Amino acid sequence: MSSANDSASGTFTLLSRGDITAPxxxxxxxxxxxxxxxxxxxxxxDQLQCLAVNNRTAVYEQAADIDTTGTDRWNDGGGFTPIEPPDIGLDDFAGEFHGNGYEIIGLTINRSAARYIGMFVDISDTGVLTDLTLTDASVTGLEEVGGIAYRNRGEIRNASVSGQFSAEEPGAGSIVGSNTGLIENTSATGRVSGPGSGGLVGSNTLTGVIRHSEAHVRVHGNGGLAGDSFSGEIIDSHATGRVTGSTAVGGLTGLIGDGSVIKGSYATGRVNGDKRVGGLIGSVDVNGTVTESYATGDVDGIESVGGLVGWNRGGNSCRVVRDRYCQYYRRVCWRARRIRPERNGS
Structure with missing residues (x-):
């Protein structure tokens, strides 16, 4: 019996294993x-698996709940093949997929040696996904792993994801591994693990915007919502899950910089790390801006620990001087073991 190629790119090949056959x-x-x-x-x-092979630019709508629990036995145990066009050089989905509130249940992708893993490989800048629900998904890859896609450059709106997502290398997220597009009104529950990982996205960069979204995810990585955010925006969003990691660990995001903006957002989960550990953000690099945001969870660490921000390299860039819930905004707690943030009430 032959086995599937571990790469998520290249020739689109579907194989069979046992009594379960991929389409x-x-x-x-x-x-x-x-x-x-x-x-x-x-x-x-079968229709879900083949939609990008059919037409990568078409408009699709889900018309029923789809039980995908048998995909764990497809492709010699590799599971569902990430959706991508078969044409060399075209690995993104440029159409529309509207879930209409129906569920996709039990999706399994097990490609521990492959990069760029998700139900979709890549959402192009013209791609749109709405009202999509993934329930009890299990997605494993080497690097850049997401439940919906490894990368989003388009729009993902009104999506809900639950399950377990992991990568051996940066970065993993319940929704996507990397976001440079728009993620709006999304939610996630479950577990995410891997370096540079976040509860919703691994990395929110460049023109990436996360708005009105929430993560209730236990993260072993860097951030409760996003692993990092460089030049991206996180607006009116929050995370409640516990976050554990090593360096640059935060209840909302592990690291921000390069003009990144966080506004109207908060984190309530407990945060544990070694250094640069914060209730909201682990480390603020040059030109990161935080306003109208707060954290309420316990923070445990060894070096550079803060109730809101563990390490603020950007000087004045953490602009939370008069915002509510900003105790410890300037404080660097060298070798402190625990700080419980307190509300200013002003």
């Missing part, structure tokens, strides 16, 4: 013509 996409058809007025309907796991 032959040449035999999978869809109702609808794939336009906005007549989208392709997705009702089965």
């Amino acid at each position: 032959d996409c040449g035999n999978v058809t869809y109702r609808g013509d794939g336009t906005a007025s007549d989208p392709h309907e997705v009702r089965t796991v």
Whole structure:
């Protein structure tokens, strides 16, 4: 019996294992013509698996709950193949997928030697995903791992994800591994682990925006919501899960800088790390800005520990002087073991 290629890119190959067979996409058809007025309907796991092979720029809508629990036995145990076009050089999804509130249940991807892993490989800058629900998913990869996609450059709105997500190298997130697009009104529950990982996204960079989103995720990595955010924005969002890690560990995000903005956001989970450990942010690099934000969880660490920010390299860049809940905004707690943030009440 042959096995699947561990890479998420290149030739699209689906193989069989035991009594569970991955689909032959040449035999999978869809109702609808794939336009906005007549989208392709997705009702089965076979249709879900083959949609980018069918047409990467079409409009799809989910029309029923899809049970994907059998995918753990596809591809010699590799599971569901991340959705990507078969054409060399085209690895992104540039169409639309509307989940309509239906669930995708029990999705399994087990590619521990492969980079760029998720249900979709890459959402292009014209790609749009809405009202998508992943329930009890299990996604494992080497690097850049997400439940919905490894990378989002387009829009993900009104999505909900639960499950376990892990990577051996940076970075993992319940929604995506890397975000340079828009993530809005999304939520996640479960567990995420790996260096540079976050409860919602691994890395929020460049033009990445996370808005009105929440993570209730236990993270072993860097941030309760995002592993890091460089030049990105996190607006009106929060994280409640416990975060453990080593360096640059925060209840909301581990590290921000390069013009990154955090506004109207908070974290309530306990944070444990070694150095640069903060209730909200582990480390603020040059030109990171934080306003109208707070943290309430216990913080445990050894070096550079703060109830709000563990390490503020940016001087005046952490602009929370008169915002509510900003105790310890300037304080660096060298070799302190625990700080419980207190509310100013002003």
